[in-house]
Amino acid sequence: MSAEELNKEINRRRTFAIISHPDAGKTTLTEKLLLYGGAIHLAGSVKSRKTQRHAVSDWMEIEKQRGISVTSSVLQFDYNGYRINILDTPGHQDFSEDTYRTLMAVDSAVMIIDVAKGVEAQTKKLFKVCRQRGIPIFTFVNKLDRFGKSPIDLMEEIEQVLGIRAYPMNWPIGIDGNYQGVYNRQKNQVELFSEDGTHGQNVIASEVGSVEDPVFAERIGKENHQALCEDIELLDMAGEQFDDEKVQHGELTPMFFGSAMTNFGVQNFLEEYLRLAPPPAARESSDGIIDPQDEKFSAFIFKIQANMNPAHRDRLSFMRICSGKFTRGMSVYHDRTGKMIKLAQPQQFLAQDRTIIDEAYPGDIVGLFDPGIFGMGDTLCSQGHKFHFPDFPVFPPEQFARVQAKDTMKRKQFVKGITELTQEGAVQLFQQAGAGTESYIIGTVGSLQFEVLEYRLKNEYGVDLLMQMQPYEVARWMENGKEKITPSSLRGADRGMFVYDIKERPVLLVSNEWALGWITDNNPDIKFYPVPPDK
């Protein structure tokens, strides 16, 4: 393949995640984007969700039961010559680790804000991660068919709460709760909610090329027109100028108003987003910047998922391609083990529908059949150019439980299940000093992860769990630069629980910062870290 052809494939790719607080409309918007891309044909699916209570991207039983998305899935479709990869992220706060990792694999993000609720807690957290990565962030203000905050207030809220300025790409027309449509500032056109309230919009283009056009006044009413002209004048004068450079660095967010449920403004959003969002970007590595155009292949694993489909009972690792061309059956160098691996059964997804793929390019996400070789964050590259991408950040666990199999005869399955789910990154595994493999200590960032663990061990491994919550909230990895720290060499070890992580590094679990303070004061030779010190 020529460099030009590779370049063409890279430039038409857009890989992004949708971030939002639960219920802002992420599932609905995802569905609508798929609908426009022709990837699904289920107009009105959202309406029937009360009975069906799951969308295309929700596939696990537990997700259906709870009505939340537990793990990220990957959706790919084409639109107008673009190849789009949407990485679905769970909105629930307990799954933030998985979400954070997913955000490492995208080139931009779409932030959905509920027009009535504004910037919510989970949006804030996820936004922060995107900000740290410096990726472009696009804002979709959803549910415009309902009452909500004023557009100006929302702009201010975004600026104050998130610290990023917003550039409205369009602007609502009419009265809150009864908007007629939006004014598109780029195209100088008025887009009206269609009468039947189901699909898209009626578009009226300006004849004179500005919001002042009397054609608009006639169509939307004098008062609405005047209010719109004043708003636009205010935005043009006092608002931020559109600056693509700032958008690309995540310093200015293009803001769109619409309604995913009624399809309003969705298609326009998609088209503008595709135009402005960046194709796959260069990434840092141990060997300097890796350009996507580099003809040598490279990728990293950002997600591992066991038993994705109960009918298959397998484990899939998802890699994000960073450079070069991927072809089925190619052999790649696995940096962590130093081995060559043949990538024989690559898969791509539209939720549950899997297809075997023959080739893929930077920006694409490929699921790899994984007999247990891959670890989170592993780098794969061509043998001619060995390097590794930076490790993922590790999040300090805050809740702990002792787990063991109810039925001791099931110990083997229990250990297998716990080990596999730990490799997935679903939970962190510890072993109490001096304990055997009958029980483990599990650490998580949120309590829902325990439920998922319990559910999956039962459903996928046939193991009923005994789970005992432990009264600890803080974990500290310990190091003194000399010999290995043991329970007897740590003063006050009995004030907490002394455990080892899966790499056998000593960790102390304590119930609060006060207890930790006592222990750190009384062990001046030891350094305490909230995450493993080599991270």
Ligand code: G4P
């Ligand atoms: P999430 O994935 O971010 O959690 O949100 P989701 O799409 O599931 O949407 C949450 C609720 O908001 C759903 O209502 C959905 O129908 C509704 N919604 C999404 N977009 C819009 C919109 O543009 N306008 C209005 N008015 N509502 C919207 P639900 O009551 O949970 O389910 P359902 O009974 O509507 O199926």
